Amino acid sequence: MLTANKLVAALSLAILGAMVAELIKPSFPEGFDAGNFTILSAGLGLIVGWRVLGRRAGRGTAMALNNGITGVVAFVAVGLLFFGAEEMLDRALNRRYEDPIVAIQQIVEIAMEYSFYLLDPPVLIALGVGAILSGLAAEYAFHRWR
Numbered sequence: 001m002l003t004a005n006k007l008v009a010a011l012s013l014a015i016l017g018a019m020v021a022e023l024i025k026p027s028f029p030e031g032f033d034a035g036n037f038t039i040l041s042a043g044l045g046l047i048v049g050w051r052v053l054g055r056r057a058g059r060g061t062a063m064a065l066n067n068g069i070t071g072v073v074a075f076v077a078v079g080l081l082f083f084g085a086e087e088m089l090d091r092a093l094n095r096r097y098e099d100p101i102v103a104i105q106q107i108v109e110i111a112m113e114y115s116f117y118l119l120d121p122p123v124l125i126a127l128g129v130g131a132i133l134s135g136l137a138a139e140y141a142f143h144r145w146r
Helices: 004-027 037-056 061-093 100-119 121-144
Strands: none
Touching: 004 037, 004 061, 004 100, 004 121, 037 061, 037 121, 061 100, 061 121, 100 121
8 A cells, every 4th residue: 555654764774775775785796796786775675665664653763663674684684694595596507506505605705795794884874864764754745645
């Protein structure tokens, strides 16, 4: 069901996803092809914002801050697993794995490698501020357009 709080939450995390993707890109190794990294990050933010953050709005300001943090943590976890799976599929198509179980295990290992890109201070600040603002924006939308 379309509600203002879900829409605002989805747009908030989509914008945050695009911003964080652009902040991370300079940290990639030389010659790394980012491709549609920003668009995919924004799309994941849209989905997670709608499904996680938007549903939880309407419980007060303190819960809005918690919901924002929960939404961003969920967004980061989904993003790491998504991009880990994407990299694993790319490697699998280049026949780097003989065992499918090893390939599936590699998703988590690749995601853990990618998580180090998030430890850059501007990225951490953007995620923290984005979590607070997203949670408050969804809460405001819930009360404003109820």
